[in-house]
């Protein structure tokens with residue numbers, strides 16, 4: 001099991017792409033349950049609205065929601081992201097809005113990874129204008145070294161080094177989201193050169 005988990009086989013990826021496991025599925029699940037308990041502990045009486053940022057946050061959100069006892073509702077938002085490359089364009093655009101109003105509600109924004117912070121800064125600005133009762137942020141992963149915008153998450157699964165990671169919802173060119181753990185993706189030099 002341990003040996004099998006070290007490098008993820010090519011069935012998930014393509015030639016020239018290699019993924020090395022960084023965080024196993026079991027560690028992720030344990031940590032998400034801890035965060036779920038912590039969130040309910042912080043808001044013992046309140047109905048919670050979890051807002052997932054599509055698509056990367058879906059697996060984190062689904063485990064988190066099931067770990068929080070009591071009243072929990074879900075909504076989703078989508079923003080334009082990295083596209084096919086591993087570098088951010090720095091531009092954030094809303095591509096799908098929430099279905100319902102968040103006014104007066106206790107909202108937890110659930111995101112896969114906090115990188116430069118541009119995405120969350122943009123979302124938090126929009127959400128604050130809509131007058132929620134409380135607004136919190138939960139991220140599965142945090143890459144503090146890469147931060148540009150002054151954004152902090154209230155709940156962080158794992159702080160990770162400045163590497164491009166895939167799995168547990170995180171993608172490279174829309175692939176690898178279905179990996180059960182999180183791994184570091186490396187590309188052969190020729191593949192990197194082909195990207196802009």
Ligand code: IMP
Nearest residue numbers: 081114115116117118119164165170171
């Ligand atoms: P930020 O706006 O730079 O904080 O980036 C947030 C978004 O970029 C995340 O929601 C991800 O979709 C994407 N992203 C950032 N780092 C990674 C990574 O290492 N792997 C995959 N996607 C990433």
Ligand code: MG
Nearest residue numbers: 054056081112
């Ligand atoms: Mg994302």
